[in-house]
Amino acid sequence: MKPARRSRQQIQALLKLREFILTGVFEPGERVSELAVVDKLGISRTPVRLALTMLEHEGYLETLPGGGFRVQDFSPEDVQDAIDIRGMLEGMAARVAAERRPDTEALATISETVEALDRVVRGDTPAGWLEPYIELNEAFHNQLLDLADSSMIRRSLAHIESLPFASPNAFVLVGVEVGEQAEILRYGQMQHRLIVEAIAQGEGARAEALAREHARLARRNLRLALRRGDLLKQVPGASLLRHDTDTAKRKA
């Protein structure tokens, strides 16, 4: 029955559960017990339990006082704040990178990424540009972290980005659906350029401000998506958003 499973059960459980939560199989606010998950996944309690606590640390779940877990829900303000926090951390990364005064060689990798992004954004290939853009965008953010070379920044960023809607690429798809998409994309790309430029010139404060402002693009797209519900479907983790119909605690 189970000789096939040689991969880690715990990872399986984690992936499946995350998928279930993200796709709305488990609704926000819903209580989820070990047993229910065991029945649903066919994995025994030990790895399931481990996966549940991992999801708790990732922010998807919270423990209930009486034991068991509950699917976390998020307000629009929460999403906004998460994006802001990412922006601040990336800003700090840019500043730290600038203060190290990296030479041209150290900047080579990220410069290549910026140029590749240039080609994508300016490119006349309207079809199939999305995939590489997302990939390069993520690469840019990773390479910015590499330049800062701070395990603490890395750690905090990883923590906030474990919330899917806080990642740099979360709202790219929203922009796509909107007419001004091309202009926004070019604007963001200019920011990429200027961030690297500021770092190269050791302008820490400027690099920080640019990176922070860069994250505001995501906030802009968030507002767009909130106004046009159909756009929300493009955002990973949108199902975790609290339904406004809930008369739940606005304020504790």
Place this chain on the structure above:
Amino acid sequence: MKPARRSRQQIQALLKLREFILTGVFEPGERVSELAVVDKLGISRTPVRLALTMLEHEGYLETLPGGGFRVQDFSPEDVQDAIDIRGMLEGMAARVAAERRPDTEALATISETVEALDRVVRGDTPAGWLEPYIELNEAFHNQLLDLADSSMIRRSLAHIESLPFASPNAFVLVGVEVGEQAEILRYGQMQHRLIVEAIAQGEGARAEALAREHARLARRNLRLALRRGDLLKQVPGASLLRHDTDTAKRKA
């Protein structure tokens, strides 16, 4: 043999292990296996394992590729960055609080704390002032978070402050040993005052800058402690600092 333990084994394990790590029973870089902990604590593997993964998320441990854990070590730069991150998050909290334009009533609690701190700092009672200062200082930071009322900021701050040397009170004791202590304390207290004032007047940018600068006091004390090794003993989690003698990877 086991009828006495009715409290949660897992919590016991967590507390004991954290204490062991902080007091240096487990050295940084040391490998720690489940079995060793089971023998040492007399708690079975299931709760021990859970406690270990929790400590991993808190940043005390990291998983080894071959399985098992390793006590994390931190460079002085890591500590500095952690303090900076806390400062940024507190700055964001102050800004968000200011942008909400809280009325006098909402500010009542934190104002009382500031005044209580004033009495402690200005007070002529040189003995026994430390305890209340630490308590009030922590209360101030908590109440600042209450004003911002952002679960995301709260979450990220809790995460970074799970590292003991990143908490607001971590370096207070260092300042105590130094002659200029009184002056520094009054300076920090003035910042407390001004932060609340800025929030009350809706000056978000100023509140943020003040809160960020406020955290720099901890960085200052960190440098002091690094120069004078004896002061380091006052800092919680100092045993996690990487020994400079290690010729380990400075840079990956």
Place this chain on the structure above:
DNA sequence: GACCGCTCCATTGCATGCAGGCTTCGCGTT
């Protein structure tokens, strides 16, 4: 003598049996 391979041991990952607590439902009494 050195290198490759095999075997054994240590250690983690998984499953399940067991006990205790919290809640809920039902029955009895006022």
Place this chain on the structure above:
DNA sequence: AACGCGAAGCCTGCATGCAATGGAGCGGTC
């Protein structure tokens, strides 16, 4: 009829047995 008390069942927390994997050490062969 309503409230309180008691019992039962579900659910979580813990312990331990078992299997599988990775590494180290030893032996054999080239």
